[in-house]
Amino acid sequence: MEREENERPDPQDLLTFAEYEESKKSRGSLIIYLGYAAGVGKTYSMLSDGIHAREEGTEIVIGYVETHNRPETDVLAERLEAISCWIQQYRGISLREPDVDLIIQRKPDVVLIDELAHTNAPGSRHTYRYQDIEDILQAGISVWTTLNIQHIESLNEKVSLITKVPIKETVPDTFVAKADEIRVIDISPEGLIKRLLEGKVYVPDLAVQAVNRFFAKENLLALRQFSLRYTAQYSDIRMMRLIKTKSSSDNWPASERILVPIRPGPNAENLIRAGYRLAYRLDAEWTVISVIEEKDTDLPPQEEKWLISALDTARRLGATIIRYRGDDVAADIIRYAKRNHITTILMGKPKGFNVLFSPVYRIIRGARGIDIILNDSRENDKPIPIPRQIGVRIKEEYISGVILIGIITCVNYLLTGIISSDNQMIIQLIPVIIISLLFRRDVALVVATVSILIFDFAFVLPYYTFAITDWEYFISFVGYVVIALIISTLATRLRHIVPQIWKSEAQIEAIGTLSQALADSTDRKEVFSSLIEHISRIGPGRYAIFTAGKTGVVILAQHGDIDLTEKESSIAWWVLVHGQSAGRSTDTLAGGDGYFLPIKGNQQTFGVIGFWFDNPEEMLSADNKEIYDSIASLGALALERVKIK
Incomplete structure (x- = not known):
């Protein structure tokens, strides 16, 4: 009896499988012809398969095919019915795009649409071609399409590193994962290079340049390996999900949960892609978390652009996105990870001066029981400086601190001999308190240190040296620093928490009032x-x-x-x-x-x-x-x- 119970499929797995099968009844199927480079024969194979399927009774039409004027491909394309493309004029050039409305109106069994990763012409319904294909699939029409491995979102960074060629057009892995079948179109690198030199892919002059650059043999070997590995991984995931619906006699491990913390920077997007690859391999839930400190509330335009781009990539790849406003990045990430039973945290490996200030090591120490993976993004070998964390910047905060110190020092100088040095020390504390209340902790610490040194130099015996003969002053100086840190910490938290409370209260009130009205x-x-x-x-x-x-x-x-x-x-x-x-x-x-x-x-x-x-x-x-x-x-x-x- 116990054996029978153990061999029963998990109800949730059965429900997921049933929902998938139900959605398939109204949705067209998707077949992707995947190659590791241009010229391996993806379009030719797709057209050839289309002709065979038509002979067997399947109604197949061409929605868009790019033959690149290759004679043998042109011959195949002419044997199939083609739906007129939508023409868009852009800067004096006629751009052809699949006419989604005509395709849906025609409603064939299968439509062939080349170049899945294409970016549509301005004025199109969607920005990307894969979104057009999604509309066609939802209309119940099956789609066969082509894709090169370098255009898969999560592999973008790795391919760029190998080929030294930036790749701008990508397809989210979440869309590729929906494919009912991935057909790998393969040819040996030697065979592809031969085709290039014979002018079957590019014109001869361009072919020689291509072989010397992108199509170098070592590049093709690496791309081919990516293609075969990705397809094997895709097949493995599908097989494991199918097995779960048949039997659970094996002891399946608890669900993996991956957390990917990011900060505004040029490598944030690459870290997210690495997070997706890890989650895909483990068939795991994954979350991208961005903790913005109070001092970073107004990010510079470039950093804001990096962050938005990274979060957009995370959404395309199917991540859950969490955005926090906090004053301690490491503590907030650890707290979230423990509360949500995260099993693995994937972080970027600190580089350059960032090694000294990065919260990564605090997370490693504090995240007990959680696996830590450090991703080394080699796209940018030069470390990106983080000005807020390194040294003193000439900014308004520091200028204000210097001005306040100068004013108070002048006041103390005028009061020398009139009041005691103990009272002068209290007056010298005024700029520290003001700066601590108004600005960040690093500014308060700098102002406290400078104020101490000036007071020691100008008002403590022996004058005009930094020597200290009365150690009671040293204790007072330490007190300066402690007071500056305490006041600035409390003030920072208040400046951050109060607006957040107001904002949260406003949102809760708005949603709560609406809920009541709707009820x-x-x-x-x-x-x-x-x-x-x-x-x-x-x-x-x-x-x-x-x-x-x-x-x-x-x-x-x-x-x-x-x-x-x-x-x-x-x-x-x-x-x-x-x-x-x-x-x-x-x-x-x-x-x-x-x-x-x-x-x-x-x-x-x-x-x-x-x-x-x-x-x-x-x-x-x-x-x-x-x-x-x-x-x-x-x-x-x-x-x-x-x-x-």
Whole structure:
């Protein structure tokens, strides 16, 4: 009996497998022809397989194929029906893109679309071609496509290091992992180089240059290894998941949880890719955490750009993202890891001067029972200086400290002989207290040290030397430093915590008030009215809630004058159909003026919220988008409740 119990599949695994199988009924299948470089024969193989499948009765059309004027590939392409491409004029050049609407309207069994990693022409529905393919798959049409190994997101850094060629176009690993089949198109490096030199891949002059650079034999060997290893890993993960649904007679280990802490820097994105590769190998949950200290609240533009880019990559790769505001990076990361039962922490290896100031070693010491992996990103051999942590910068804080010290020193000089030196010491403490209250700890510490040295030099016997004859002064000087650290620490925490408390209270009040209003709603009209009323309190702008009408979307509730253009209406309709956000500050239909968010329940999308902010750059931050998602989720829950009634 016990043996039978142990051999039963895990219910959660069965549920996951059942949900996957259910989604397959309405979704097209995805086959990726994967190669390690251009010229291995991906497009040729895809077309050849398409012709064979058509002969067996499958309806196959070409949505987009790039033959590069290779005669043998052109011959194959001519044997299949091709759907007209969408042409976009850009800077005097005609750019061809698959016409997603025509493909969905034509609705073949299979459509062939080349170059999965392609970035679409400006004005396209989506920024990237894989997003177009996702739309086609959701319409129930199967897609066969091609991809080179260097364009897979998590391998981007490693390939760039080997080939010394930057790769700008990538596909998220999460999309590739959805493939029903990956067909590796392989050829020996010697065979590929021969094809190059014969002009079958590039024209002869370019072929020679290519062989000497990207297509060097050692590069091709490495890329080929990446391709075969990635495919084997993909197959292994699929096999393990299938085994779990059949039997659990083996003792499966507890779920692995990986934490990837990042800081604003050029290597943050590479660290996230390394985190994804580790999570994929272990089939583990993974989280990216960013702890921004109070002193880093206003990041320089470049650091802000690095951070946003890294978090965007994490989202594409399917990570859970946690953003903290704190005053101790190491302590906050350790606290989060222990509370959430993290099994492995992956961090960047400190370099250069950063070795002295990095929180990495404190995390290693404090994260007992948690495996630590240090990732060495070799993309940037030169260490990136972190000015806030190294030395004294000529900034307003330090200038203010010097000015205050100068003023107080002059006052003390005028009071020499009038008051005792003990009272002068108290006066000399004034700039330390002021700076500690206003600025960071490192500034307070510097000001305290400089103030001590000046007082010792000017007002303690023997004068105009740094010698100390009365050791009571030394004890007082130590007290200076301690007071500066205590005051600055408390003041820093207050400056950080108070705004966070105000912000949290405002968010809790807004969500709580909305929840109460939605709980009191008895029908759809009341739900939409409550939603638009509370959305209008977010900030200055115009807002509307849409739902499906007879010929498109219709406005159910609004705040402000909404001049709905055909373009904005089509974006709202797309969001309603696909249940994904689109419009401004997204990768989908980004040319719109508004930001559109679905009110999505478990079974259906009830409507769409449109946001037209007066200050979109500020209001569409990552933190604010999480609030908007919460509002939409609350609305969906309320609509499901009144629907059941």
